[in-house]
Amino acid sequence: MNAKTEDMIDRYLEAVAAQLSPEEREDITAELKDLILSRVEAKEEALGQALSDDEREAILKEIGHPLVVAARYRKGPDSLIGPELFPYWLYGAKAGLLILGAVFALGLVIRLLGGSGHFGQDFGQEIAQAFHGFFGAALTLIGALTLGGAVMEHYGIRPKWLTDWRVKDLGAFGLSDPLTWGVAAKSAGERVQAQSASGRATSAARRPRGRSITGDAIFSALATGLFILWWVGLVNFPGLGFIRVEGELVTVSAAPIWAALFVPVLLYALGQLGIDLFTLIRPGAVRLRAVLSVLSAVAGLWLAWTIFGAGHWFTLSVGTEQARIAGDWVLLDFDRMRTLGDGPRDLVGVASTLSVVMTWVLAFTGLNLLWKIAANAGRSFLPQA
Amino acid sequence: MTIDADLFESMRLELRRGSLVLAVLACLRTERYGYTLRQALAADGLEMEESTLYPLLRRLESQGLLISEWREEEKRKKRFYVLSPGGVSMLERLADEWRGINVSLDKML
Numbered sequence: 001m002n003a004k005t006e007d008m009i010d011r012y013l014e015a016v017a018a019q020l021s022p023e024e025r026e027d028i029t030a031e032l033k034d035l036i037l038s039r040v041e042a043k044e045e046a047l048g049q050a051l052s053d054d055e056r057e058a059i060l061k062e063i064g065h066p067l068v069v070a071a072r073y074r075k076g077p078d079s080l081i082g083p084e085l086f087p088y089w090l091y092g093a094k095a096g097l098l099i100l101g102a103v104f105a106l107g108l109v110i111r112l113l114g115g116s117g118h119f120g121q122d123f124g125q126e127i128a129q130a131f132h133g134f135f136g137a138a139l140t141l142i143g144a145l146t147l148g149g150a151v152m153e154h155y156g157i158r159p160k161w162l163t164d165w166r167v168k169d170l171g172a173f174g175l176s177d178p179l180t181w182g183v184a185a186k187s188a189g190e191r192v193q194a195q196s197a198s199g200r201a202t203s204a205a206r207r208p209r210g211r212s213i214t215g216d217a218i219f220s221a222l223a224t225g226l227f228i229l230w231w232v233g234l235v236n237f238p239g240l241g242f243i244r245v246e247g248e249l250v251t252v253s254a255a256p257i258w259a260a261l262f263v264p265v266l267l268y269a270l271g272q273l274g275i276d277l278f279t280l281i282r283p284g285a286v287r288l289r290a291v292l293s294v295l296s297a298v299a300g301l302w303l304a305w306t307i308f309g310a311g312h313w314f315t316l317s318v319g320t321e322q323a324r325i326a327g328d329w330v331l332l333d334f335d336r337m338r339t340l341g342d343g344p345r346d347l348v349g350v351a352s353t354l355s356v357v358m359t360w361v362l363a364f365t366g367l368n369l370l371w372k373i374a375a376n377a378g379r380s381f382l383p384q385a
Numbered sequence: 386m387t388i389d390a391d392l393f394e395s396m397r398l399e400l401r402r403g404s405l406v407l408a409v410l411a412c413l414r415t416e417r418y419g420y421t422l423r424q425a426l427a428a429d430g431l432e433m434e435e436s437t438l439y440p441l442l443r444r445l446e447s448q449g450l451l452i453s454e455w456r457e458e459e460k461r462k463k464r465f466y467v468l469s470p471g472g473v474s475m476l477e478r479l480a481d482e483w484r485g486i487n488v489s490l491d492k493m494l
Binding site for chain 2: 030031032034035038062068
């Protein structure tokens with residue numbers, strides 16, 4: 001054995017050692033060195049002469065690339081997302097991409113229809129903008145899914161909904177096939193109708209048979225997750241800040257209340273996402289989920305009240321001309337609802353219409369949250385399933 | 386009917402993979418170090434890459450099925466492996482399982 005051989009082997013072993021944890025580095029490389037030297041000696045004995053550089057290197061190549069050799073010693077998973085989690089990752093990616101595609105396609109159609117005056121001129125630009133936004137959002141979604149999957153793989157996290165699933169909870173998995181979206185909605189509607197027709201008692205505390213708690217939670221988690229990504233600026237929906245009024249591009253800018261409520265809205269969305277994930281992990285924890293939902297709804301009600309109370313929500317602007325989307329209790333008038341859209345289609349007219357719409361949306365949101373509080377407060381007193 | 390060579394190789398490796406642990410445990414009823422273990426396996430018709438064998442030895446040792454010891458032999462320190470008492474029991478149970486599978490498969494084949 002000459003110094004040249006030792007040098008080549010040492011360089012190989014250094015490359016392996018660099019990939020190993022410090023506590024086992026010395027032990028593993030000592031054993032590998034013995035293996036390599038044994039192989040070299042056996043070959044030299046068989047040939048009756050010292051090996052050439054190429055022959056020595058051939059032995060090292062047979063043993064394997066340092067990264068591969070070191071990886072075999074690694075404890076924990078061999079892959080970022082293993083075969084057990086991969087189908088779930090694939091489902092999440094497919095369903096998420098399809099939902100994103102649908103959202104962007106819908107946004108594109110609305111913008112193209114809204115911009116009738118410049119349809120031909122803006123068509124290419126709008127499509128390019130939609131594609132750009134879609135690919136950015138898609139990459140973020142896949143990155144977030146991969147990160148989540150890798151964490152679950154690394155720490156061996158297997159939520160209950162992965163291992164303890166029930167057939168009635170499988171409805172949401174149709175989301176990965178857009179052809180079944182309508183069918184699923186129709187069958188859900190038919191189930192609810194059939195229940196009403198049969199006069200079966202459906203208390204607020206009992207979920208109609210056929211509706212899937214985990215299916216709803218998966219859908220809600222995906223939607224809330226997308227909202228959070230958009231809210232913190234990781235996903236961009238191009239065109240969201242613009243509308244067309246009489247062929248002119250109008251900038252929609254947020255009123256100061258949204259900046260003031262940035263953190264509360266983010267916390268509210270994260271809380272909702274937490275409740276969805278909790279539902280997926282512990283679908284049977286009805287009372288605790290109800291208590292969390294009450295807390296979330298109270299927070300939502302406070303947000304809706306604060307936003308409503310601010311009175312100014314958006315500003316529409318074209319050049320120096322501006323119109324505010326704003327409202328108060330006066331706009332909660334059924335006569336205004338009846339004449340909605342009858343006003344002028346100029347900037348001020350559109351802002352007035354949107355002001356009425358926004359006022360009613362906030363009012364309905366508040367009522368919905370009140371109902372949610374009442375329903376979940378009742379559910380929280382039910383005996384645990 | 387021609388068989389896809391790549392597909393055959395992939396299925397052959399998959400078939401062999403499960404039997405390698407049993408072969409290594411069986412060979413280590415006698416104390417050996419890595420290089421001689423690999424030679425012994427090859428002599429009995431089970432070639433095994435070093436990059437698979439050595440990590441496998443460490444895993445089996447961490448699972449309490451093997452005992453290892455560094456000793457000097459032929460002017461070099463070598464790590465010798467042998468079955469632990471737990472490894473002996475495990476080998477017996479796995480060997481019974483293997484024979485059962487063989488009997489079942491023989492009937493089918």
